[in-house]
Amino acid sequence: xxxxxxxxxxxxxxxxxxxxxxxxxxxxxxxxxxxxxxxxxxxxxxxxxxxxxxxxxxxxxxxxxxxxxxxxxxxxxxxxxxxxxxxxxxxxxxxxxxxxxxxxxxxxxxxxxx
Amino acid sequence: xxxxxxxxxxxxxxxxxxxxxxxxxxxxxxxxxxxxxxxxxxxxxxxxxxxxxxxxxxxxxxxxxxxxxxxxxxxxxxxxxxxxxxxxxxxxxxxxxxxxxxxxxxxxxxxxxx
Numbered sequence: 001x002x003x004x005x006x007x008x009x010x011x012x013x014x015x016x017x018x019x020x021x022x023x024x025x026x027x028x029x030x031x032x033x034x035x036x037x038x039x040x041x042x043x044x045x046x047x048x049x050x051x052x053x054x055x056x057x058x059x060x061x062x063x064x065x066x067x068x069x070x071x072x073x074x075x076x077x078x079x080x081x082x083x084x085x086x087x088x089x090x091x092x093x094x095x096x097x098x099x100x101x102x103x104x105x106x107x108x109x110x111x112x113x114x
Numbered sequence: 115x116x117x118x119x120x121x122x123x124x125x126x127x128x129x130x131x132x133x134x135x136x137x138x139x140x141x142x143x144x145x146x147x148x149x150x151x152x153x154x155x156x157x158x159x160x161x162x163x164x165x166x167x168x169x170x171x172x173x174x175x176x177x178x179x180x181x182x183x184x185x186x187x188x189x190x191x192x193x194x195x196x197x198x199x200x201x202x203x204x205x206x207x208x209x210x211x212x213x214x215x216x217x218x219x220x221x222x223x224x225x226x227x228x
Contacts, residue, residue: 090157100164102217
């Protein structure tokens with residue numbers, strides 16, 4: 001069965017430092033991987049996706065993610081964190097095994113301290 | 115351009131009642147998905163509809179049903195409400211039903227069952 005794991009409930013980082021939010025997945029075929037961000041009192045916003053091709057994908061607001069097939073990981077990264085990046089981040093995988101499901105991780109709360 | 119809209123914003127119901135939630139996708143988007151997000155958890159997939167047909171279903175009881183209209187808007191219906199149905203219900207639209215397309219989320223409907 002498809003699954004997504006975000007091993008950290010919370011990540012704390014100082015402004016200006018690089019940040020990483022971890023995600024691992026389990027799918028039976030080729031993964032379709034996504035990152036979304038949820039700000040307080042706002043809906044989820046799409047950040048970036050990996051479908052195929054280059055393992056390093058770039059997205060909105062300076063975020064990027066690295067797909068690693070051997071480690072079944074899709075970690076979200078940013079070279080220099082901003083206080084405004086503080087939010088709840090969700091990794092998601094789309095079911096490619098004959099269905100149209102999207103499975104979300106439990107989320108990682110990112111705190112960026114000034 | 116208007117984003118995904120959902121109505122109502124908040125709703126309070128009593129156990130055993132029925133509820134209907136509504137969603138209008140982004141103009142031009144043909145696919146609508148529904149999610150349930152319980153506090154502290156990631157969104158759980160309920161349904162995906164494309165061109166008025168159900169294309170995916172999550173692990174929810176038959177009390178949950180949905181439909182999509184010719185204008186691509188959608189309704190989520192929940193019968194015989196339980197306390198455990200209290201959650202934020204999110205609607206998301208995408209251009210097509212293909213797994214590679216990102217989803218755009220509405221602000222959600224907060225359902226409280228008492």
